[in-house]
Amino acid sequence: MTLTARQIGKARLDVIVTDITTLRVxxxxxxxxxxxxxxxxxxxxxxxxxxxxxxAECRTLHGCKTGDAKITKGYRxxxxxxxxHAVGPVWNGGTQNEDTLLASCYRRGIELCxxxxxxxxxxxxxxxxxxxxxPDRAAGIAVxxxxxxxxxxxxxxxxxxCCFSAPSGELHQKVLDTFGSPCA
Numbered sequence: 001m002t003l004t005a006r007q008i009g010k011a012r013l014d015v016i017v018t019d020i021t022t023l024r025v026x027x028x029x030x031x032x033x034x035x036x037x038x039x040x041x042x043x044x045x046x047x048x049x050x051x052x053x054x055x056a057e058c059r060t061l062h063g064c065k066t067g068d069a070k071i072t073k074g075y076r077x078x079x080x081x082x083x084x085h086a087v088g089p090v091w092n093g094g095t096q097n098e099d100t101l102l103a104s105c106y107r108r109g110i111e112l113c114x115x116x117x118x119x120x121x122x123x124x125x126x127x128x129x130x131x132x133x134x135p136d137r138a139a140g141i142a143v144x145x146x147x148x149x150x151x152x153x154x155x156x157x158x159x160x161x162c163c164f165s166a167p168s169g170e171l172h173q174k175v176l177d178t179f180g181s182p183c184a
Contacts, residue, residue, distance in 0.1 A: 005183040007180050020124050027084050028080045032087050068087060091134065114154075123162065125139065
């Protein structure tokens with residue numbers, strides 16, 4: 001798979017397939033559950049890598065609604081100084097406002113980057129694991145929501161879609177290739 005970064009305004013957007021906990025970004029986004037107290041998949045991996053301090057801080061947040069996001073410190077995830085916990089929707093056949101809620105996760109992530117003056121962020125493929133959101137549909141929503149939100153976050157210069165598998169990466173890249181211009 002050949003991946004091509006795209007330039008959208010001041011921001012460089014790219015797609016990679018790797019472990020999100022290893023990335024050198026200001027914030028990584030956690031595909032969290034509404035309790036924010038850890039779980040499986042990306043959520044569990046982030047909590048394990050960040051250490052028990054992350055769970056302790058998450059307890060003070062008293063959960064998060066679906067479609068929203070909250071920010072914490074990154075603790076042992078250094079150099080990622082922050083974790084943005086985004087609660088994606090469970091797929092129910094598309095009849096429960098799932099598309100809107102998923103897009104909101106990405107917009108809220110960008111808003112939190114702006115509010116905290118962060119320059120770089122990495123998003124996983126929210127809701128495509130145990131929440132069963134169709135991966136192709138999710139990729140389109142994710143990329144479009146991020147591109148649309150970038151104008152309101154001028155400090156954000158790097159957005160990475162960090163996928164857990166090559167097929168997921170290919171879906172995100174296919175959508176990303178329809179936006180902006182290729183980076184040199």
